[in-house]
Amino acid sequence: MLRRMVLAAALVLAFAPARAEDRFITIASTTSTEQSGLFNHLLPLFTQATGIGVRVVAVGTGQALKIGQQGDADALLVHDRAGEDKFVAEGSGFDRRDVMYNDFVMVGPKADPAKITGLKDATLAVSKIAAAKAPFASRGDDSGTHRAELRFWKAAGVDVKAAAGWYRELGQGMGPTLNTAAAMNAYVLADRGTWANFKNRQDLTIVVHGDKALFNPYGSILVDTKKRPADKAADAKIWHNWLTGLKGQAAIESFRINGEQVFFPQARQ
Amino acid sequence: MDLVAAFTTALGLVAGFDAELLGIVRLSLLVSLSAVILAALVGLPLGAALALSRFPGRGAVVVLLNAFMGLPPVVVGLGVYILLSRAGPLGPLGLLFTPGAMILAQAVLVLPIIAALSRQVVADLWDEYGEQLRSLNARPWQVALTLLWDGRFSLVTAVLAGFGRAAAEVGAVMIVGGNIKGVTRTMTTAIALETSKGDLALALGLGLVLIAIIAAINGALFALGSWAKRSAG
Incomplete structure (x- = not known):
């Protein structure tokens, strides 16, 4: 005992x-x-x-x-x-x-299939991504970043609900979404802080930043x-x-x- | 390449006796072991009772219990979250985002596993020794205790299955614990966090450490079991 x-x-x-x-x-x-x-x-x-x-x-x-x-x-x-x-x-x-x-940055593959590198207009950038039907990874989790991303699609007049194939809603946090985007070489909207601290970048890089509308x-x-x-x-x-x-x-x-x-x-x- | 980095990271973590890692390991063990002890205290008698009693609808209860072995951790986490939330029925306890909440969630998750497996063990033993026990005129609780004791070596496996489930799950502790640094961060939630930061080597390294710890615990119990079997003759 x-x-x-x-x-x-x-x-x-x-x-x-x-x-x-x-x-x-x-x-x-x-x-x-x-x-x-x-x-x-x-x-x-x-x-x-x-x-x-x-x-x-x-x-x-x-x-x-x-x-x-x-x-x-x-x-x-x-x-x-x-x-x-x-x-x-x-x-x-x-x-x-x-x-x-802080600000959002548009991250994408270095090959840049939508040709948006260096644009200063995020709305124009997303409409070009839609036109090129380039893969885009969306948070899809009702986060602040997701809500901001949806505002850009709306401003560009793109209906992502109808987007077949290239628009992928992941329902994940920022990090997992970046991991997935890196794996499928997709464009993705990220906050600069998470991106700066993110280690598994593979072929991704910042393509668009500096638009006032990207302020967060x-x-x-x-x-x-x-x-x-x-x-x-x-x-x-x-x-x-x-x-x-x-x-x-x-x-x-x-x-x-x-x-x-x-x-x-x-x-x- | 990541695999090699993961092994190096894991070795570095263990060799460096990182204080934060030690705290995380300790919390993981505290939460999962407490949950398993809690679940075993309820689950073993419950399993035995279910094996030995006869009542209408018993078959349905057994099927339901077996099905609950597959409860998704996220769903359990969400249920416990709603219970413990300030706006919920147990809100005044202030348990949400504490290790207590995590223990509760994992105990709920593990209980059906221990209860269902021990019900099977006791039912099998009853088929074998039922006649004898009946002829001894043993009381139901005596029968239950006897069979639980007789089946103790199989029941250890049932409890270990429960421990494995608790130590490996992330969905429930993430929701009810909140993955708060230094307070409710466990091995599995830390792995999820490092994965989301893209630090795959560190995440995998932590995973290797977790697997090693679980293996060590299983090894210790195995050694204890064979020693007990030998001395029991």
Whole structure:
């Protein structure tokens, strides 16, 4: 009996949590901010300054908004202005603030079958891809990037639902979509941060970037406090203020991927 | 080329005793082992009870239980997510995005496997020893305990099958755990994450480490089993 109790105690000790964070908030955010490494850069600075840990659940913007709506996160950092405004309007969250922007890039095969390299007009680029019936890999997952991509097709007057064969809806996150695009040498719309950090590029390269319409603004929103425990709401407010304040903005400004700046602070002081 | 890189990465990870990797391995084992223990505590008696009892509709229950061995992890994850969400019935527990939620989801996933396999083991033993036990006038719970003990070596395989399922799945823990760095990131969700970052060598390297750990656990249990069989004569 005693031996069994010792064994049980040893097991409990071995599996005790690595570090006990008694004070933390949960943020639902997008794969682009997590996979680019931005959170790895920001969170230690924030935690050091405030003593508040931040747990990030990185999903597509559509799912992040849903998590917020359910009251399963304290704050959101997402990128789909229309979806964000709807979220606030329906009372799921409040105090939406500009945080930063990055930009989308059109990535495609070096052989460039649609002849769009160097174009400064993303809408023209997608209509040329459609005309050439060149393979295009779409996120197809209701993420912020997917929603942005659909706006370009709409502007170009291309009905992708009717596109036979060349338009492929993957229903995957940014990384898996880039993996698939690399494997089938397809064009794909990606956020610059994920692309800069992406290692399995194979024959893909940036073909179109710099169009104003490719700018991709991120917003921070606090989740309706009635849906969250009171102490979480107060800490989430501290995060919200830090992120959009001088220190957070400076931290975003200083973030680099292989020497390249991909996120630009945008909060109005 | 990626394969060679993966092996080198795996060796480097193990040799380097990377603190983050150690935390991830520990969490994976904690979650999967706890889930299997939980599922075995419920599943073994449940399987035995189902093997020994007779009631109308029993056949349907057995078929359903066998079918649930194939529950898709994502579906289980989604179901547990809806239960544990703040907006759901168990929301006030605040379990979502914690290891507790992951243990619960994997236990649900593993329970039908352990229950269905142990039902089969106990039913087979009953066919063999039923007459004897009946003549001894044993009470139902005594019969169940006797047969579970008699079948212990086969039941270890049932539990191992459950552990394999738990350790290998990614769909359920991804949804209810959220793959939060340092809190709910396990081997499988880390592999999914590195794959999506396009770091295929690191992803495959982590996969090799995971396979090695599962093999080590199975090996240890196998050795323990043969030792027990020998000493049992």
